[in-house]
Every structure is written in structure tokens, then in C-alpha cells.
Amino acid sequence: MGIQNRATSTAAFSRRGAGVGGYNKYLGYLLLAPALSVVALVAFYPYLRTLWMSFHDISLIFRTNEWVGLRNYAQLLRDASYLNALRNTMVFTLSTVALETLLGLVMAMVMHAGYRGRGVVRAAVLVPWAIPTVVTSMMWSWIYNVDYGILNYLLGRLGLLSGPANWLGEPRLAMVAAIIADVWKTTPFIAIILLAGLQGISQDLYEAATIDGAGARARFFSITLPLLVPTGLIAVLLRLLDAFRVFALIFVLTNGGPADATEVLSTYAYKVLFSTTDFGYGSAIATSMFLYVLVIAAVFVLFLRPHLAEVE
């Protein structure tokens, strides 16, 4: 019905448009202009400005602003702190997204199954995702507290820990702690998208498969999983881009410490930009993040395209 409507109105518009000629063409641009300028102002201008700054040595303190070409980018490759942040960001991104996808799939299946109280479960699952990140991060920093945290208390009661674990004070554990907190918070996001995917799979397929003698396992691997791939890929893409830019969680939990073990690109860029006001170098870090995200997105679109075509 939608397509038909659109077709008629387009036809009507072009009929009228033909009558008035050029006037309408300009009117179209004119009407678009406010929206376009808003987009230009809030999206393109900051990007271009950041890019432009990344080719300069800008210091507010020493009031310098000179063109240095690619020097800032060359410095990135020699900056051990940057490379460390890049590595941490990749570890964080890959671990969180992998775990979230697996757990999200399980949660989606649970929410999809027909049982009483399903609505309550669906709502409850979304709660972590709906709370602002800064709030959940504060909450987790209390959970992880060495002396008074509930996690150490519970693990101690269960006999899983001999002494209190220094969750946010031991470099390796701190990264694990950040990953757990992120998984807790954002798994519902993937679960909801996958749930939509599940609901889009026709029941007829399952019925037909059952009649042909396929067991639950076969049905899952031959029907559910392959048909979930397109939605799954979109969910994973969105999460990857998001996890790559993680900021609030790390900022609140550890401020990048201890021993730079949880320093990610966003927190490093923030420190360089706003603590040291080295805007040139900070912009180069930000631009490099933009490029990484662009590459991730591009790779995914290449992956996605055949799958999307399949669906259509």
C-alpha cells in the first residue's frame, strides 16, 4: 500500500512540477537548504575542522598554530601510549562484542520462546541498557570495590576466592572488569535486535523441518542461525562501532589505569585534547579513530551486502 501511495504522490508532484518549470527545482533546493546546513554545521564542519587541526601544531597555552603536515600522524606511530591504547581498544572491542553476541543470542532465544510472563522478562532484560552509562559505571565501581564490594563478598562466600580480588587495581583484572561491566550493560541491545530477527523467521520453515524429521539442534543450525545472520551482522556492526569508542565506562571505572592497562583511544584522546590542550595531536588521535571506524564499517558493508541481497 505504501509503495502505491508514494508512486501516486510522486507522479502528482512531477506533473505539477513540469508546469512551473525551473522555479520548482530551485524551490526544492531552497526547502532542503535549512536541513542541509544543519547537517553541514553539526556533522561535516566538526569533522573537517578536526581533520584540519590534525595537520597543525596547535597549543592554546603557547598560542601557536602552525602547519606541520603529517608530523602528528608520524608521531602516532612512535607514541607508545597511543599504541597501547589502540591495543587495549581492540582487546576491549573484540572481547565485549564476541561475548555480547553469544549471550545476546541466548537471551533472544529465551525472550522468543512462548511462556507466561514473557513480557516481564523482555522488559527486565532491557533495564541495564536503559540506565545511563555513567550511572551503571559508578554502580560497577562499587561492586568491584576491594574491601566493601559485593562481588568479592559473594565470591568469598562461595569459596571461589581465597583473598579479596583487586578488580580495578590489578592491570589484567581491571580490563576483565571493564569487559564484564560492558557485557552486562549492552548485551540487551544485541538481544533485542536478534529477537526482531527471530520474529522475522517464518514458523512454516520450522514446521516443514519438523515434519522432515529435523531435531531441535538441526533446526537451530540449519534454519535459525543462517536466517539470523543478516540481522546479527547489523547488530554486531553497531556494537563494534560503539565499543570501539568506549569512554564513559572506562573514565569512571579506572580513568585508564592502573598502569595504563585500560587506557583506550577515547580516554587517551580526551586526556591529550582537554588536559594538555594539545589540539593538533589530539585531533590526529581522533581522526585516526574515525579512520579505524570507517574501515570496520567498510569491511562489514562488504560482508553485509550479499546477505542483504539474499533477504530481498
Add this chain to the structure above:
Amino acid sequence: MHRLSTALKLWCIVTGIIVIHGVTALSASSEPPVTITFAAMKTFGLDTMPYVIQKFQEKYPNIKVAYIEMPSPNFSTEIHQYLVTNLAGGGSTIDVFTIDIIWFAEFAEAGWLLPLDEYFTPQEKAEYFPGIVQGVTYKGQMVGVPWYLDAGMLYYRKDLLDKYGFQPPKTWDELIRQAQVILAGEKNPELKGFVWQGRQAEVLVCDLVEFLGSGMRIIDADGKVVLNSPEAVKAAKLMYDLIYRYRLTPEAVLTYDEEPSRRVFTSGNAIFLRNWSYVWGLANDPSESKVVGKVGVAPLPAFPGEHSAATLGGYQFGINRNTRHRDAAVKFVKFLSSPEIQLYFANKIGFAPTRPAVYDDPNLKDPFLRQLQAVFTGATPRPITPRYPQVSLILQSEFSKLLANRATPEDAVREAARRIEQAVR
């Protein structure tokens, strides 16, 4: 890009002129009241600033003060960012602001602070502690007005030290020995020897300066990086040993900033604590503390033959160089820094006055503040350089590695010195 920003400036100027014109036209009839904007950090006493502003307005009815509340000092990065964003634009949105003592070099170098030598006579300057006047002076020019002093100090459990017949420790070795004896005697598994702040944050640098001891051991007065020294390695080794050798400091110190460490102490689970002056009030507040009346304060210990160091802290006042109301702003700042108001802050929220005379005022209620004069004699500044933020980030990163057992004391010191040299060059 260039043309755009010129156009933007032009637009701002034109709008500005129109606005100013409008305002002058409106108020031309009577004596024009001036409004200055004051961006102040949040303190423990939420009602203190509004009260002080009201007092000022009563005294100077022609000056109105608009008050902007910034976050509290444990969010110093956010305060810094707010001030930088406001001042770097060259505007005059804020006229007067509170500023951490460590930012004077940076802000003055950038030309954001109104030079104040013409407003303060040498006699007026001499009314403050010399150390604090030095702290608000950059390249020979006074660029800030003193508000309150703070410094790192040693809190100790008076009851426990008395029980074992100890005096507050003067050297680090004494502290270690006393803590070991008390821990062995008390047999309380919850009790920790010495807690301080090891979170990868600004406060780690404050603690580091105190371990390094008196004197400028990171960057000297000529701006030379002098960190790579046997003394610094000795200090780094002490920090490391407290955690991993003597086990007097829990590994959780890596997650502590001021408040978490304070809670361990005020819940009765530590013998010694390094912290700022604010802890005194909380330690003697029964709703916050299990050790009311059992706490003493002393200057931090030192290495044998050296003086105790106390990291100089505290917020001071600065005036935006671009303010349109210089005289009003100076009047306001002088009022804020007056003996009367310093006494008010001291009595109300325990802010240590920067004027020695206030300590002798019979109306000064808290005897604790008088004790602090011993601490303040050892007040040691953090590195004075316009590149302080970079220096701080490097120290945080390298010494966090030391505390996390990821670098030896020698490596941490050498690596930090190398990176700082690169950054300040």
C-alpha cells in the same frame, strides 16, 4: 576556513556592540550597576558561596555577582576543561574564577590571567604566607589572589600509637617499624598499616611529590628535568616496598583516590593515612567515623636528614584578562581574600587561611587549623611549568606501572624522566 572565522568574529563584534549599546541605553538614566560573573568550585559547604556573595553585594550595592557553580575539586580535570574552554575563546563570560594552584603557570603563559601587581602593594602581599604568594606568581608578576591552603599530611591513630608507646613517626623507617609492631600486636586482619592514594590520577602525583621529599625533585626552578636521581629511585622503592615488601599498604591502593582511602581510615581499618585537611572534620564526625577522638595529625615522615614535604594544594582566585569590569573584579577578589572572609571559610568548612594573621584571630574556632602551621612549613609545590598537565599524565602513567608491579623503581624513574624531558622540550 579563515574567511569563515573572520566573518564569525565580525558577527560577534557587531552583536556585541548592539547588546552593549542596548544595555548602556537602558541603564543610562541612573548609576549603572555592574554584574560580574564568578565561576567557583563546589565546596562541602554548599551555602558558603551564596552567603559570601550576598555579604559582598551588601557592601558594594553597585556590583552584582552572578554565580556559576563548577564541580568539586576531586573533578579537577573537569574544572580545568571548563575554564580552558571559557578562557581560550578570549571572551568575558566569566570574570572571576577559582583556580587550582597548579594551573597558574599554564594559564599565565597563555595570557588568560589579569596581571595584578598594580593592584597589590608589597605590604598587601606580605600579609600572606610567602609560599602561597610564590604560588600565585608567574615570571615575577602576581597573577592570582590567595584563597586557602591545603597540603598532604599524616593522619594517625592516636589511641594505637599511645598504646604501644609511640610518638608520631618522623622518618619513613619509623613509620614502617611502628606499623609493623602495631599490626603484630593487634592481630586484626582488617587493619592496614598505611593507606594513601595510588589511583592513576592527579592525586598520585601529589603523593609522589611527598615521597620524593622537600625540594623540587622533578623539575627544578630553572625548568630542568632533574627526576632521574638516586633520591627519586629511593622514593620509588619506598612506594613499591610499602605494598609488596612490607605489605603495610594494601594492593587496593591502586584504586584509591582521596575518599576511598579516607573511608578505610575512618572505619578504623588503618593505622596511618596520607590525606588533605578535609579528613579532620569527617574523622571526628560520629556519622562518618568510628575513630572519633582517636585521630592525630602530623607532618608526613621524611628520609633521614631531610625535611618533610607536603604537597601544596588548594584553590586560589584568578581574574580573566578580558574582563570588562576590572575594578569590580579586583574589589570582589580582594573581598574574597580578606581576613574576614578567610575566617568565615575556616570556621565554616575548615579551609586553612593563607593569611598567618587569621591563625592568631581569637575568633578562629578550630584549634586543628593552628596545628597545621607545622605542616604548611613543608609545603612543596608540584612542578611549576606551563606543561604541567603533560608532566602530570606522564608521572601518573609511569608510577602507576611501578605500583602495579609492572616496572622496577629504576625503570619507572628513568622512563618518567625521559618522557617528561621530551614533553617539556
